[in-house]
Amino acid sequence: MDLLRKIFGLIWMITAVFLAILLPYLALGKFRAETVTQEDYVFWIIIITIFIPIIIGFMLFGFYAFNGNYNNRQVSKTKTN
Amino acid sequence: MPKIVENEVTDKKKLWGVITASSVGTLIEWYDFYIFGSLAAILSIQFFPQDNPTAAFLSTLATFAAGFIVRPFGALVFGRLGDILGRKYTFLLTLILMGGSTFAIGLIPGYATIGYWAPALVLILRLVQGLALGGEYGGAATYVAEHSPVNRRGFYTSFIQTTATLGLFLSIGVILLTRKLAGETNFIAEWGGWRIPFLLSFFLVGISVFIRLKMKESPLFSKIKAEGTISKNPLKESFGKKENLKMVLLALFGATAGQGVIWYTGQFYALTFMQKTMNIEFVQSNYIIALALLIGTPFIIFFGHWSDTVGRKGIMLTGMLLAIILYRPIYSQMLSLADLKNKTEIINQAGTQNIKVVLKHSNHSGNQTILKQYTDGTEYKETRTQKFTEQQKPASLEIKKAVTLSSGSFWYLVLLIAIQVIFVAMVYGPIAAFLVELFPTRIRYTSMSLPYHIGNGVFGGLTPFIAISLTSISGASPLDGLWYPIGIASMCLITGFLFINKNSYTTIED
Known part of the structure; x- marks a missing residue:
């Protein structure tokens, strides 16, 4: 299971990089189209603004998973009250 | 216990x-x-x-x-x-x-x-x-x-x-x-x-x-x-400390993102799909959703209650798995219910269709209404509005289609959407308790609110927009919009299955 977690951590990191490139590429494609409307600009700018931090979070999640931070043996007690 | x-x-x-x-x-x-x-x-x-x-x-x-x-x-x-x-x-x-x-x-x-x-x-x-x-x-x-x-x-x-x-x-x-x-x-x-x-x-x-x-x-x-x-600084403690941040990320990518898309698909995209793709008449489509919600909503309490006995993770992930497997067959069935090609039209005594033409030249527009009836009780109404320029040349043509389903198809559609609402209940019923238990009291409000609202508001809220965008790609089928919720739910299912691991974190009752 720990090996699977590591593999998926790597996959999520690669996916995050791919998405970080894909989103601005799609937005630019839309902005360059002849049929572009004002609504497209607002929509895509909001999408990129909100998704880039989420993608960074996804990459970080993959990084933690790859480093075994979610593995059984890495148990670290979160401070509870 | x-x-x-x-x-x-x-x-x-x-x-x-x-x-x-x-x-x-x-x-x-x-x-x-x-x-x-x-x-x-x-x-x-x-x-x-x-x-x-x-x-x-x-x-x-x-x-x-x-x-x-x-x-x-x-x-x-x-x-x-x-x-x-x-x-x-x-x-x-x-x-x-x-x-x-x-x-x-x-x-x-x-x-x-x-x-x-x-x-x-x-x-x-x-x-x-x-x-x-x-x-x-x-x-x-x-x-x-x-x-x-x-x-x-x-x-x-x-x-x-x-x-x-x-x-x-x-x-x-x-x-x-x-x-x-x-x-x-x-x-x-x-x-x-x-x-x-x-x-x-x-x-x-x-x-x-x-x-x-x-x-x-x-x-x-x-x-x-x-x-x-x-906590003196809950934001710093929630997102600045690795031990808490990793749980916030797990909550988002292992639970709330998948829950968000399933919630919006079952309750909002289903309505959009009925109205825009199946052309179901406005009032009838709202009745169908309302009845499905009425049938499905009590299951939220049922699954929340059940999660106290069998655990949150199993129920939520099963809901995601069922949605991933069954969304396409369900929507395919939905589509076939309103597909007029599968139905036999009733031709009137004159052997022609019921066509009503109303011309309104004062508004520079003309309306044409076509009414069709089918042997299974389905009715179809198409209204074409042709607008004209000042010089009486044709400008834009607007076509409105409305399918009113027969009683049998109506209830079958209610059932198909109620099943989706039950998926919603499986992922949504236990999630509040799941999120609450993931974080300590001193930073709970901050830590659980953010993944919930990104999962619901962003991943879920975008479902209708992204799904419609996917179906508008050249060569796409009406069911291709479902790849968005299926894709996000799949990512979340894998993450939840592999990483929601009670041995790697403690909750309040531990």
């Missing part, structure tokens, strides 16, 4: 008071948030005339920014306050902000009277609504969970989970009733009946504030306050 560690846990009668106070307030917040969406067409006429580019720009901002940017931001702002000042006063504040802004929207004169001030003020108030909604849910879920015995947390918090659906019901009910009482013309006028659902919020929120004021602070928060262990 985990022992009940919080001896301050409230007695049953008092606990139901806590649930009622929290649920009524959250329901009203959802009601306030939904009436804006449900009355979008009228608000657009009154505040955002589409032929004016600035007003149209503000309209787009109001639509997207309130859900996608401001909601998560509200989760941070009010989450922080809730972890410092307490749950009670924070979610009281969100309720007042939501009610106040909704009431104020009902008082703003239209664009025709005050020009750009109208869309600008509505935009600001809509953003306040988004901010308040971002702060409400985490507070209500935390407040109820912190009053509940550990072994019944799933059951008691599931009542908070039903409020989103009930808020939608209430908003549709109030709008339909007001419309009926006021009449169509009086309803859509500048100072017409459409304002009543907004103004009504003042009284609804007033009642809820009155009830909530009587409630005491959550026992767990009071305890850490008395001990002096309240």
